[in-house]
Amino acid sequence: MTATTTDAPVLLRGATLPNGGSADVLVADGRVAAVDSCAADQSRDVETIDCAGLVLLPGLVDLHTHLRQPGKEDAETVETGTRAAAMGGFTSVHAMANSTPTADTAGVVEQVWRLGRASGWCDVHPVGAVTVGLAGQSLADLGAMADSQAKVRMFSDDGMCVHDAVLMRRALEYVKAFGGFVAQHAQEPTLTAGAQMNESELSGVLGLAGWPAVAEEAIIARDVLLAQHVESRLHICHVSTAGSVEIIRWAKERGIDVTAEVTPHHLLLTEELVRSYNPVFKVNPPLRRDEDVHALRAALADGTIDTVGTDHAPHTAETKQCEWTVAAMGMTGLETALPVVQEAMVETGLMDWAGVARVMSATPARIAGLEDQGNVEEDGTPVVGSVANLLLWDPAVRCVVDPATHTTKSRNSPYEGRELPGRTVHTFYRGRRVVADGVLAEPFRHAPVEEAR
């Protein structure tokens, strides 16, 4: 993609690399032009940004975002959601298919893709539905979505589980034709009918219908075996239990082509919060036990879980300020993802910044097949010549979360009142500084789309 305007080169002086070193990084012509200690000498006349104390990360890539457009524009739009993404340090998001209408045709995915291009705050990759209307009955137009301008490769009925075993098998087989993969929302529906929270001692006391761990684990076990059988590629959305981690570890040891994601909230929050009956803590899959949180952190650190997906799920106030059992499920996450990962993974010593660059950018970019994202060396250093999708992160500040100040249109953040570390200072998207000094700046302007004949 080419920009209609080319920004003047800028020099990021003295940024901290994920490997702990320090370097000057030159961004020119939308690319990382140089990464070294003498970049400054080559470019005396360029604009310089003092990056002392800031960690230079590749722009974050989210495989799991709900942008709500089309259909629920009162909760979020592509424009507001991608602004939030940029503020959170993301340069690429994957918009889940559970919009209204469902993103199950080429027309809808192209609409979302175009809205993303028009917004210009980050790449927007529509996720195609696996089944028509997410109904789990018949395959959606997988090939047409793959061939569309949106070039869909990731397919998911997220929000709903592809629970029919034959349909899941066929989907896994069919997407091989164009190098796609299926991202499964693992939730056995009959075990979770009416489920409100993790099934546990606490659900019994609170009188809320339980969502048992086995309902997730049984589907993951089935699907890794299906993926092995048909030699296809499977991704597991929002893994939430220690048992799921064990199954995925087992599958990877057997060489099964499976990848897995964990949400930030499942890395930090537990079911204990449900005691308040405050629906801001209602999410699917539900918040689990402390043991699960620690198993998920360990799995992310050791690579059993590949990536962090935000499952950013904006909801209007009226769908959250109501009785628990009828409240909407989901939490906003784009603007708090990296603070939570810093708190849960970096400050606990489980992961260094190179690890963060891996799980939040390089690996999800590889899973989704994105050429322009996550281009870093093993130690997290940006690859010279790659498209300049970059994040400059201040890990030293700590802020109390106030959802009213968030850029997303919705306010359903479970971290309200909680102090979290870190802050986006600058986000570079395709060389354009879309967030500057912690404030939204100008979006990138894509070249006009060539009309399909």
Place this chain on the structure above:
Amino acid sequence: MRHLLSTVDLGYEDALAILDTAEEMAAVNEREVKKLPSLRGRTVVNLFLEDSTRTRISFEAAAKRLSADVINFSAKGSSVSKGESLKDTVQTLAAIGADAIVMRHWSSGAAQQLAESGWVDAAVVNAGDGTHAHPTQALLDAFTLRRRLAGSRGVDSTGTDLTGMRVVIVGDILHSRVARSNVWLLHTLGADVVVAAPPTLLPVGVGSWPCRVTYSLDEALAERPDAVMMLRVQAERMGGAFFPSAGEYTRSWGLTAERFALLDSRGGQVLQQPVVMHPGPMNRGLEICDAAADSPHNTVLEQVANGVSIRMAVLHLVLNNDPEA
């Protein structure tokens, strides 16, 4: 006491204070003029978002005997289907001048949400929320048991608790707010509580509750309980979803004529005549036989009368709440 939401967080002293106040209210209920001026000029709203005639009229009688103005607001179905949110409904009630909101709700946790929401200043009394809690039912059950116990010992019940009593709660523990509230309250008051149910009607984690658990009603009865509390079997639990058939349920977990005769003849730990309790309405022939339903040792009607005294006590206490206390 600002609100009454559940019995899990109701301490021994508070529970005893409610029971003792209810004794004073019971004395009023035995007079010819059953009226106290305690809540004159105060407004109590009965907000019933789920069908319940018994509990509503009990609260209504209680509030009226304390001279409160009573407004009954009943609506079936969810706020969503009704088109008005709980927030809007209760703020409307607050604008009318509700000092206390007695709420029956289909959603677990709704009373706590209302109390903690900041939507209204009114005192909140939970009259049953989903499958979570029904604290006034548990209090009236405890009150009934305490009177029986004190009566058998020939002492005044005021100030006493349930130490030494063994109570078996039988049936659908999983979906029962009555069971949940009773397990904690009766335990707090010193009783030995046993729950007896088919495994499918026990919640995950019941082992951590302050009670013992058995799958065998016969084993529980062999331990000579002082009270057997039979829970109502809901029609929607039948049809093979939770147990194979009504007949099998009755055979294993019903208080049949044979079991009732055995209970009666064995005697209890502290009561010579064990009692049969039921929150009502009863399914005769399913969870309870005719003989047990009609026995003088069945406390169902006593429970109803005591319910008014307990609800008078609760309304009196939450509306004369001393924030310094």
